Amino acid sequence: MDEKNNVVEFGGYQYLVQKFGKEKVTSRFEFVNNILQEYIRQNQYENRVIVCQNIVEHIVIDYFVDIDRLKEFQEIKFVNEIKIYSYLSYWMLRHKPLQIIGGDGQDDLVFINEECVADFLCSFLFTKPDNVPFIAEQKPQIDEFIKTLRYHLVYRGYSAQNIELMLLAFQAGRGYQYSVDYQR
Numbered sequence: 001m002d003e004k005n006n007v008v009e010f011g012g013y014q015y016l017v018q019k020f021g022k023e024k025v026t027s028r029f030e031f032v033n034n035i036l037q038e039y040i041r042q043n044q045y046e047n048r049v050i051v052c053q054n055i056v057e058h059i060v061i062d063y064f065v066d067i068d069r070l071k072e073f074q075e076i077k078f079v080n081e082i083k084i085y086s087y088l089s090y091w092m093l094r095h096k097p098l099q100i101i102g103g104d105g106q107d108d109l110v111f112i113n114e115e116c117v118a119d120f121l122c123s124f125l126f127t128k129p130d131n132v133p134f135i136a137e138q139k140p141q142i143d144e145f146i147k148t149l150r151y152h153l154v155y156r157g158y159s160a161q162n163i164e165l166m167l168l169a170f171q172a173g174r175g176y177q178y179s180v181d182y183q184r
Contacts, residue, residue, distance in 0.1 A: 019174045027140045029060045032088060034096055046114045046120045048102060049112060055097040066160065082167045085124045090160035093153060114153040121163070124145060127168050145170075 017025055034052045065089050067079055096113040100106055132144055149166075152158065 013061050019132055032056055049098050050101055052097050052099050055095045059091040059095050063087050086164035087160045089163050092117050111154050118150045118153055
């Protein structure tokens, strides 16, 4: 992180650095920032969208505040990957770090943050295991899930908890299907 974007020195939240460590806070900032930058690059939005670094700092701080409370309340030592993706997604949706540059006439970018988070969540869901081709007959169900996810993030109420539940449900469905397939 450069001097202007030093999340570990964010005023009033020094206790998070003490609790989680400078390296973890900095790496989470870099993780979010890299995801956003890569999304812009992959979609060729370089001249149309920027990442607001100050907003990324707020995402990381709010994420760690939530995680700190969660760990204390639920008496857990380590946060699982689903919680990480859920809470980061929630704060990315709330703070909207991707900012449109330029003027009017960019209707395709109105929901860019929601699209980015949907892709972020899908990258989590569809990479474990890697390189699994979808069976042609099942592709419409998967496409419907992705379409509904995008719609939900744009037009419905969301929380970190319901994002977490959605991810857990997806994994449970995967586990159930695996059980069915291997009992035959």
